[in-house]
Amino acid sequence: MSTPAIRIQGVSKHYGSLKALGGVDLEVGQGEFFGLLGPNGAGKTTLISALSGLVRPDSGTLAIMGHDVVADYRNARRNLGVVPQELVFDPFFSVRELLRIQSGYFGIRSNDDWIDEILASLDLTHKAGANMRMLSGGMKRRVLVAQALVHRPPVIVLDEPTAGVDVELRQGLWQFIRKLNRDGHTIVLTTHYLEEAEALCGRIAMLKAGRIVALDTTANLLRRFATHSLAVRLEHPGRGVELGGSAGEGGWVDFAFDSYTEVEALLARLREAGAGLVEMRLGEPDLERVFVEVMNRA
Amino acid sequence: MPESFSRAAPRIEPMAAESPLAGFRTLLFKEVLRFWKVGFQTVAAPVLNALLFLLIFSHVLDRHVTVYGEVAYTSFLVPGLVMMSVLQNAFANSSSSLIQSKITGNIIFVLLPPLSYREFYAAYVIASTLRGLMVGAGVLAVSAAFVEVPMAHPLWVLGFAVLGGAILGSLGVIAGIWADKFDQLAAFQNFLIMPLTMLSGVFYSIHSLPQFWQDVSHFNPFFFMIDGFRYGFFGQSDTSPWLSLGVVGLCFVLLAALTLAMLARGYKLRS
Numbered sequence: 213m214s215t216p217a218i219r220i221q222g223v224s225k226h227y228g229s230l231k232a233l234g235g236v237d238l239e240v241g242q243g244e245f246f247g248l249l250g251p252n253g254a255g256k257t258t259l260i261s262a263l264s265g266l267v268r269p270d271s272g273t274l275a276i277m278g279h280d281v282v283a284d285y286r287n288a289r290r291n292l293g294v295v296p297q298e299l300v301f302d303p304f305f306s307v308r309e310l311l312r313i314q315s316g317y318f319g320i321r322s323n324d325d326w327i328d329e330i331l332a333s334l335d336l337t338h339k340a341g342a343n344m345r346m347l348s349g350g351m352k353r354r355v356l357v358a359q360a361l362v363h364r365p366p367v368i369v370l371d372e373p374t375a376g377v378d379v380e381l382r383q384g385l386w387q388f389i390r391k392l393n394r395d396g397h398t399i400v401l402t403t404h405y406l407e408e409a410e411a412l413c414g415r416i417a418m419l420k421a422g423r424i425v426a427l428d429t430t431a432n433l434l435r436r437f438a439t440h441s442l443a444v445r446l447e448h449p450g451r452g453v454e455l456g457g458s459a460g461e462g463g464w465v466d467f468a469f470d471s472y473t474e475v476e477a478l479l480a481r482l483r484e485a486g487a488g489l490v491e492m493r494l495g496e497p498d499l500e501r502v503f504v505e506v507m508n509r510a
Numbered sequence: 511m512p513e514s515f516s517r518a519a520p521r522i523e524p525m526a527a528e529s530p531l532a533g534f535r536t537l538l539f540k541e542v543l544r545f546w547k548v549g550f551q552t553v554a555a556p557v558l559n560a561l562l563f564l565l566i567f568s569h570v571l572d573r574h575v576t577v578y579g580e581v582a583y584t585s586f587l588v589p590g591l592v593m594m595s596v597l598q599n600a601f602a603n604s605s606s607s608l609i610q611s612k613i614t615g616n617i618i619f620v621l622l623p624p625l626s627y628r629e630f631y632a633a634y635v636i637a638s639t640l641r642g643l644m645v646g647a648g649v650l651a652v653s654a655a656f657v658e659v660p661m662a663h664p665l666w667v668l669g670f671a672v673l674g675g676a677i678l679g680s681l682g683v684i685a686g687i688w689a690d691k692f693d694q695l696a697a698f699q700n701f702l703i704m705p706l707t708m709l710s711g712v713f714y715s716i717h718s719l720p721q722f723w724q725d726v727s728h729f730n731p732f733f734f735m736i737d738g739f740r741y742g743f744f745g746q747s748d749t750s751p752w753l754s755l756g757v758v759g760l761c762f763v764l765l766a767a768l769t770l771a772m773l774a775r776g777y778k779l780r781s
Contacts, residue, residue, distance in 0.1 A: 214521075227781075242521070264622055267781050286624035290524045294622055300615035304544050316536025317623035319527025326525075359619065366522035396522045 215278040217242045217367045217398035218263065223272030225258055225422075232258040233269065234422040240400060240415075242277075242366070245393045247413030247430070248402045249503060254419040256402045257297060260371050264294045276367055290318060293360035297371040297402075299352050301344040307331070307355055308340040311362050318363035330358045333388055350381045357385065361392075368392065369400045374408065386412065410434075410499035418506050426506045433506075434497045441495035442467045442475060447488025455481055463490070527624075534629035537620065541637030545603055552641060556599050557648040560591045564653055567713065581744055585660070588653045589667075590712035592646045593739045596671050597732070600642030600678035601685070601703055604634045608686025609695050612778075621780065627773035631683065631766070638679030639672060646671055660743055666751060667742030673758045674735040678703070680765040687778050706732045711740075716748050731761045 218240040225233040233255045240246045248256050261267035263274055265281050265288070273280060279287035302310060308327065315323040331337045334354040339347060344355065353373065360368060370389070374382045386408070393399045403409055409416060409430075416433055418426040426433060445463045446452045452465035455478075459465055467478055475494075482489060527533070545552040568584035611617035620630065653659060661667060681703065689695040710732035716724045727733045728749075738754030741747035747754070773779070 261781075265780065266618070266621055268776060286626075289622060289624040290527075292622075296615075296618055298615050300618060302611075302616045302619065303614070304547055309543075313536060313540045314619060314623070316539070317533050317620065317625060318525070319529065319532040319624075320525050321528055321532050321536065323525070363623075364522070364525050366524060 214242055216240060216275075217244065217277060218400065219273075219275045219278075220259070220263075221273050223259070223262060223269045223274060225255075225262065225267060225269045231422050233262070235272070236419075236422070236424055238417060238424060238427070240398060242398055243393070243396055245390075245399045245412055245414050246401065247409040247416040248400060248419065249406070249409055249416060250402075250419035251507065253421075255422040256419055257371055258422075259419070260294065260369050260400075260402065263369065264292060265289060290363065291366050293363065293365035293368045295356050295360045295368070295370045295373050297375065299349060299356070299376075301352055301355065303343070303345050306341050306343050307336060307347070307358075310344065310355065311358055314359045315362040320363055323362065326364060327358075327362065330361050333391075334358055335384065350377055353377055353381070354385070357388075366396070367398045367400070371402050372404065373401075374403060374405060382408075406499040406503055416499075418503065420507055425509075426502075430499070433502050434499065436502075440469055440472065440497060441501075442469065442478065443493050443495060444482065444487075444489055445491040446482070447490060448486065451485040451487040452482060455485060455487075531629075533623060533625050534633055537625060537629065537633035538636055541603075541607060541633055542640060544607060545637070545641050552599070552603070553644055553648060556595050556645045557652060560595045560645075560649040561652055563591055564588065564657070568657070581746075582658075584657045586715070586740075586744075587713065588650065588657055588659045589740045589743045590736055591653070592649045593671065593674060593736050594707055594712045595649045596642035596646035596675050597678045597707055597735065598642075598703070599645040600638040600675040601682040601699065603638040603641040604679050604682030605686040605689075605695055605699070606682075607634065607637075608683065609689055609692065612686070613691070617779070627770065627776075631680075631770055631773055634683050635676050635679035635766075635769075638682055639675030642675035642678065643671055662745035663742045665742070667739060669755070670735060670739035670742060670758065673755075673762050674739065677731075677735070677758070677762050677765055680762070680769045683769050684765075684772065687772060690778075706730055709733075710736045711748065712736055731757055734758050 216239045218238070220236055220238040223233055223236045236259060248259065250256050258267055262269050263276065263281060265285055275281065276288040277291040279291060281288040305313065311327045311330070312323070315321070315327065331340055334357060336351065336354055336358065339351060344352065347355065357373065374385060377385070389399060390412070401409065401413060413430055415429050417424050428436070443460070443464055443466050444452060446465055449459055449463045449465050453459050457465035457467045469475065469478065564584065564587060567587055608617070611620070650659070685695055685698040689698060709727070710730055711727065716727045716733065719727065734749070734754040734757040737747045737749055738751050738758060741751040741754070
């Protein structure tokens with residue numbers, strides 16, 4: 213069995229009386245596209261910071277590609293690329309200078325071929341000579357991705373990379389990240405856009421108050437937690453609510469069910485109750501419902 | 511289901527480092543490039559400031575004051591101004607670089623790579639010393655065009671300049687890491703560095719002071735930096751250059767140890 217890309221064992225971190233991480237255990241296999249989800253303050257960024265050596269855990273161990281992030285930090289960091297959440301940059305340098313410098317920090321001083329490839333892939337070639345201050349927010353975000361990739365790390369962590377990014381750029385970014393994953397890079401993603409996580413991640417961990425409260429493949433999570441839904445607009449919504457639906461706006465009532473076989477019986481009961489069906493639509497299970505369900509149960 | 515979880519991934523290897531010191535050399539290069547890109551502000555302006563001091567003091571005092579018996583006041587003043595420039599600019603370099611990086615958040619780009627805390631320290635301190643030496647050399651070169659400045663022992667001059675730059679570079683690292691805002695850094699500079707520099711004998715020989723203040727001056731390590739440096743020019747000083755070298759060397763060792771201990775703990779950098 214190959215070494216996990218990421219191995220986290222019993223990691224805890226407190227800031228004073230605040231528990232940021234409470235004994236997290238997690239393994240991410242090589243080549244996975246892994247999602248780390250949770251509400252604000254759940255501990256996602258603390259966990260990523262512990263992986264990258266920015267935060268020192270109170271207890272527990274973390275390893276990247278088998279290299280402990282404390283005892284063997286040089287190899288651990290060489291194997292990891294992090295795209296930070298904040299839009300940070302060094303205003304003294306151009307894009308190319310910044311990438312050369314970042315590459316040099318990893319000990320690679322002759323790296324122009326790879327830098328050119330990254331710039332082209334992220335559509336930044338024409339901005340290579342521009343100072344960072346001159347770039348738009350979206351372009352700065354792409355430079356952050358380029359900086360994380362400049363030493364070609366096997367494991368790439370993206371901490372909310374699409375926050376505040378327009379749709380076109382977001383799609384281009386995901387196309388590129390998907391390609392990296394196909395090429396063999398392990399991707400760990402945190403995002404508040406749950407539809408992105410659902411579409412991209414093969415496996416997902418959900419954090420709440422510093423603990424992992426759900427960990428499974430995306431398909432299993434959808435199967436286990438999410439129910440189908442039937443939304444109906446009724447002439448008499450109150451009768452639908454009496455049958456167990458939850459009232460929405462404009463006469464809409466939502467019903468949750470586990471299998472499509474229940475739809476026929478439900479419609480029959482509505483007809484018998486004289487609810488007056490005007491319009492209906494079926495809803496597929498989605499990660500947002502799973503997320504809400506998991507967070508409510510935890 | 512997204513495809514990534516179900517397939518065997520090809521193994522990716524990170525790029526190998528070209529040499530064990532390549533990361534350190536890059537950080538040093540970046541720190542030098544950072545101040546060099548704004549050279550008017552970081553090198554030319556301090557040279558001009560020092561020359562203004564020289565112009566004013568030489569105009570007012572040159573005909574009235576001599577030091578060490580026959581040394582003209584302007585000649586005496588030049589080494590003091592050179593060393594003051596070395597010290598202030600070495601401090602400004604590391605402290606401003608670090609606090610700017612912390613406040614803008616781009617310090618993360620130095621903390622994520624596989625650089626050790628020793629490499630971090632060495633790069634910031636050497637870059638600071640280089641800036642101090644460049645400004646000092648600029649002040650000396652321009653002053654020498656107008657004032658006769660002997661140099662009896664160049665190695666002493668260089669030795670004290672390098673040690674002084676390294677000490678203030680280390681203090682700059684400490685201040686840059688400790689301060690959370692520019693206000694705190696300004697306090698460090700104005701209430702500690704500036705008084706210690708001004709009261710160190712940049713503008714006077716401590717023999718011109720009352721005995722009490724002469725004694726107090728011996729508790730100021732900056733006095734030994736300036737006095738030892740001046741010995742390199744005139745072959746004369748207020749105190750033994752070997753004593754100055756010992757005090758300055760000890761200060762450097764203690765400050766380096768303190769700064770390295772802070773960095774090793776990750777104080778305010780790695781929570």
